[in-house]
Amino acid sequence: DVKVTQSSRYLVKRTGEKVFLECVQDMDHENMFWYRQDPGLGLRLIYFSYDVKMKEKGDIPEGYSVSREKKERFSLILESASTNQTSMYLCASSSKFTYNEQFFGPGTRLTVL
Amino acid sequence: EDKVVQSPLSLVVHEGDTVTLNCSYEVTNFRSLLWYKQEKKAPTFLFMLTSSGIEKKSGRLSSILDKKELFSILNITATQTGDSAVYLCVINTGGFKTIFGAGTRLFVKA
Numbered sequence: 001d002v003k004v005t006q007s008s009r010y011l012v013k014r015t016g017e018k019v020f021l022e023c024v025q026d027m028d029h030e031n032m033f034w035y036r037q038d039p040g041l042g043l044r045l046i047y048f049s050y051d052v053k054m055k056e057k058g059d060i061p062e063g064y065s066v067s068r069e070k071k072e073r074f075s076l077i078l079e080s081a082s083t084n085q086t087s088m089y090l091c092a093s094s095s096k097f098t099y100n101e102q103f104f105g106p107g108t109r110l111t112v113l
Numbered sequence: 114e115d116k117v118v119q120s121p122l123s124l125v126v127h128e129g130d131t132v133t134l135n136c137s138y139e140v141t142n143f144r145s146l147l148w149y150k151q152e153k154k155a156p157t158f159l160f161m162l163t164s165s166g167i168e169k170k171s172g173r174l175s176s177i178l179d180k181k182e183l184f185s186i187l188n189i190t191a192t193q194t195g196d197s198a199v200y201l202c203v204i205n206t207g208g209f210k211t212i213f214g215a216g217t218r219l220f221v222k223a
Binding site: 004031033035039040041042043044045048050056090101102103104105106107 | 117122147154155156157158161201203209211213214215216
């Protein structure tokens with residue numbers, strides 16, 4: 001059974017704090033993605049990675065950075081959290097052979113006060 | 114600007130009803146259209162469509178793509194309470210570039 005896990009389901013942070021969201025997949029997938037999901041806006045891509053240490057900006061990378069030191073792990077970093085980063089964050093992974101089909105983690109609901 | 118528009122935004126039906134969810138798109142480079150079901154947690158993959166007019170079916174769910182009119186529909190027949198979810202339409206425009214619609218929230222009443 002394929003699995004994508006995220007480090008926290010719910011997280012509350014204060015403005016200005018550094019926030020780490022971790023995602024781990026056990027499918028040996030090459031590609032990993034970070035999205036945020038907001039009501040009425042759908043999922044928007046923040047960053048993705050197609051290999052270890054490789055990263056590409058998505059549609060809304062501002063205010064975020066990522067790290068992929070190991071194939072199975074993709075971290076999203078908010079260097080200085082702001083209230084407009086309150087959102088649901090979803091991680092996904094896909095194989096380089098069937099890259100269209102993404103497998104999603106359960107999501108982390110982040111609230112920045 | 115590329116966009117994916119889903120309608121309706123939300124829908125309440127009774128068990129046993131048939132529903133049709135719509136997805137229209139305007140993108141500069143179309144590669145494929147995907148449907149996902151999102152319940153309380155992670156979206157799960159339903160279908161991928163690349164060719165016009167070919168229906169994909171899985172149990173009570175089916176979907177078809179019209180690349181001329183730039184839309185797709187997702188049909189659910191004999192709905193059950195377990196079909197309650199947000200249904201996401203996604204366009205792949207090449208490589209890793211995907212555009213998500215805002216989703217249609219379906220609620221099936223017992």
